């Protein structure tokens with residue numbers, strides 16, 4: 001039987017309908033809902049880094065964008 005840890009899916013882009021592998025982590029905070037230190041994370045592929053970033057940026061939510069690297073222990 002499969003190792004349960006092996007069933008962890010490759011992190012995907014958070015954009016609706018996008019199944020591309022995540023390449024970027026967008027860290028954001030909604031001051032109306034979250035304490036200032038709190039960070040929500042959206043994952044984005046190369047294409048949607050801008051789309052999602054614009055969405056968050058337009059609302060003043062975007063705090064940080066960092067390259068997202070899946071676990072370095074994974075192959076490839």
Ligand SMILES: [Zn+2]
Pocket residue numbers: 013014015018019020044045046047048
């Ligand atoms: Zn995407």
